[in-house]
Amino acid sequence: MIQKLIENIKMTNAPIVAGLDPMLRYIPEQIQKAAFAEYGETLEGAAEAVWQYNKKIVDAVYDLIPAVKPQIAMYEQFGLPGLAVFKKTVDYCKEKGLVVIGDVKRGDIGSTSAAYATAHLGRVQVGSQMLTPFGEDFATVNPYLGTDGIKPFLEVCREEKKGIFILVKTSNPSSGEFQDRRIAGTADSEENSLTQIAGDDRADGKPLYEIVGEKVAEWAASCMGDTYSYVGAVVGATYPEMGKVLRRVMPKSFILVPGYGAQGGKAEDLVHYFNEDGLGAIVNSSRGIIAAYKQEKYASFGAEHFAEASRAAVVDMIEDINRALEQRG
């Protein structure tokens, strides 16, 4: 599936992913009203509104982008009907030729981790049948539990040619609380100065995110596609200096980059997340695309033409990132 991601990126010339993270307050009133009229003010009604909204956005942008990233929490909050629409969205996007990254951030151990890997990337045996529960192409995974949590995902990735993105450095303001803690006894030797950050005193040891990054590189090496690994990483756009370091620590991993746009990450900062081959990163925008019509810049589309506003935002985002990539030294 990493091959398909790369092919899709080359075909669209767009190293971006649209985050399908619908909130009811993003969804134009006319869609909500129609859904509530049919299903009432129920979880089913909310889920139907989400589905109609998603479908129109996907129809408007699918030819421009390689991949989508539905955030399962936004569906889970509408209970079972919400998760049914998550599944419907995954299936619809796959039909449209898009790579689907399930942003599920699951993480557990042993047989539990295997169950999550099965749920999102694999197939489950029921009697003599092998059945597909949710069937995303990639899933995001939390590393806090260590190798025991990752290994079952690697096994499913190898078997099904699917992939994962492991959280390394997240885009949020408090991500440093634990992720940036310096680990005693890991200070760089001179030979191993790969990870020197300008103006940063590393004598105390490497930060945790880098230790996690090194593990990701190990896991990635054990699970290679042709040029890139099935094992990628999540590194927030909001920490470009760390992104530069992590790019080198994990040379064979695709980096999924949240935090562009609404969260403050700029295209110029993102060029260091890419390798020399112009690949190796895929930049996510959620609100910035799906709720584009709410921004001043695209307000003229109006709520009625929200999907066209999303298309315009995608075109602008691709241009912004490609321009920055062309200008990099």
Add this chain to the structure above:
Amino acid sequence: MIQKLIENIKMTNAPIVAGLDPMLRYIPEQIQKAAFAEYGETLEGAAEAVWQYNKKIVDAVYDLIPAVKPQIAMYEQFGLPGLAVFKKTVDYCKEKGLVVIGDVKRGDIGSTSAAYATAHLGRVQVGSQMLTPFGEDFATVNPYLGTDGIKPFLEVCREEKKGIFILVKTSNPSSGEFQDRRIAGTADSEENSLTQIAGDDRADGKPLYEIVGEKVAEWAASCMGDTYSYVGAVVGATYPEMGKVLRRVMPKSFILVPGYGAQGGKAEDLVHYFNEDGLGAIVNSSRGIIAAYKQEKYASFGAEHFAEASRAAVVDMIEDINRALEQRG
């Protein structure tokens, strides 16, 4: 809900929780056959088998225990029908007066974390209605993303009087890979020698799990019930020395303890997870209870009487833990 947990523990005199983590291979053939006969070898069929199995176990043990902990991954692996049975299990256990701990290990940031909190502990607004998506009493949460990931859960906990257990030190063999890393610049001063572990050189700094534990104590203080906080922690039974330290670091938090029995944790090791008041910990057993009939000790019950085997295992577990608690110095 922490009050209800405490009341239930006092009423049953059983600081334990039954992990409802059904795997198809645990489920007696007669149940699987009946479910497949009705629904075919489908996700629905598998989910129906899980439901029949869960229901019989809950009916057999609910009067002995304060709480259950369904592991959502085991349901998620059967897709939407699996999650429908997760919800059905949550509802059924609540009807039976049990406290339900959703073992979901969710963790994200901002509005996404809020969506998870809503999904599992809160209510979601749809038009003029406030609706309950899954409605567990507690949820387990992953701390890797820092305060941004925890805060939305705290808000829902305060509003709904629900609770969370934050992963601090997990029970698996590789949990130390990141959780045990020593953090530079956090070496204990003499005054602050609370966390001294015998024979352990702390000059390098505190391990990450302790830093996380300190944060849990902070979050817990901001979210208190009468005597204990709505914010608890997960600390594996397999690391009793660390459990002893973490008990003192987080005095107001209930500790949810996985790893007893099948994973190797012994009752004698667990007494240090409790406070002097005899409260403060709740010990989980999953396989050891729900698949008891597969153990030599309970084999005489046979697959047909699996639920009675589960009841016998619960009785033995309560006795084992209470005996150890009585004997502690």
